[in-house]
Amino acid sequence: MKNSSEVTSFILSDFYGMEDLKPIYFCVFLIIYITIVAENVVLIGVIYCEKTLHEPMYLLLCNLAVNGLYGSTALLPAVLINVVSHSHEIALPFCQTQIYTIHTYAITEFTILAAMSYDRYVAICYPLTYHTIMLQRVVKLIVFTWLFPMLAFLIVFILTLQLRFCERTIEKVYCINYLLVKLACTDTSIVNIVGLLSVALYTLPQLIMIFYSYALILRICILSFSKSKLKALRTCTPHLLAIINYSIGCFFEIAQSRFNTSGLPYHTKLFLSMYFLIFPPLLNPAIYGLSIQVIRLRLFRLFSRKDRKVQIM
Template identity: 45%
Template structure:
């Protein structure tokens, strides 16, 4: 993928000499990573072991939790290694691999939330047609599409970036970022920019479609029975909270990439660049585990050995 005219490694310049604080950062990052692994694996086990949770909504949730593990594994082990060592260089091949993992994680996250909003729309707005539309085969197809399409789209994005001739090899981040690499290019980046715009607009359309779906659900709830409103609130609140949290994190990252943020404190810039990749995998298990009754009860049964 990478030809001989390109650099062989990249330097991540956002790391600073933390000296003794590096061990504190290491413990904090390690604690977050362990919490993400434990919480997501627990919820995957809960859904797989309890037959009453073998419903479309929980299958989509299981796919979401698997994606959290996938995305976290593309970032946290790398961060932990970089914190402990003074040499913050990474090979070009590994850098593009990390970009592929992180960007596919983001896409799968948005598409899975979109599919979940469609599932909730059918369950609340068209309950009599739900079993007809949301069959087992359709669930499998939707989950497969939420994974396969991002893999294809990001593969094309990485291929375009990897073919560029670069004038430098310094990335002002603590992890590899596609936009930072494109900014280093000496060659024409028109195709990259057009594809990037299409890619971004597609995600924006997906987010708007999700919000539109929930507005339709809200409209039904306003004119529905008390039981309908309670069902909608209990199942849709976690989805909306997850979407808003992740969208805000992505917005912080886009703003930081596109605008000069030198006036913002260095540590705050690092936190904002990591927020969308670190908080969501920890936020989702807690959110769904606390708000969805079936998952909460099954978790208690597993933890306290009642199952």
């Protein structure tokens, strides 16, 4: 066993499964990252430029897009570098930084989705006073959705920083707190207990908000006319799809990290471990862009103008 003081970097062992197909993996991850950046930047740009979209719902959506850029940038540039490298090592400070950004991305994503569910509840249950209620609260909600995750994970993160490590191999293509703690040669019982309690703090308030909001929305839908039901369902569909997409990714991550998946093919394990960091920021702009007419029309006008300019030139 190595002296803990010597462990200053870790080996991301899952990259060794890419050795035979490095160029293909590099191109796939590069295309995915460029697509994520392009989609989310365009969505943010449309919301910023279109004055009719300067409403609480779209401001929260804009923050969801910013968080998608934050999370994917914490992962994909490092993955691209490691795909072409031979050692597949990551220095301890970079590993710790990646842990903080990936975990805060995950908590922020769920917190924003919870805030968006509250927004939908107010819009459907209190349509006449929606703007009055949300304009008073949207800034506070946005500040909370960023500040809460950054501070909430800080407790666990500080405890992880105190650990010393005797092993170097992380069986993943990126660093996460759970696997890093497993490599410690000091007692980790306090970190594990605080970590479990923190998971409840990260998830229960958001789950309660989402279920409570949609329980009241469902009640309104049951009591209302058929046209109102359809309108409410159309309003909630993009948000529900975003929640389902993110929940699938979280389920895959928990299943892949906590259970023995050695019997699964390499590509399946890689897909499961990267889903929650890639597919929410990749699909959310498409879900909202295709579902919300105002965004769809703005994008159509934007690209039709570009086509006209090309034809004139």
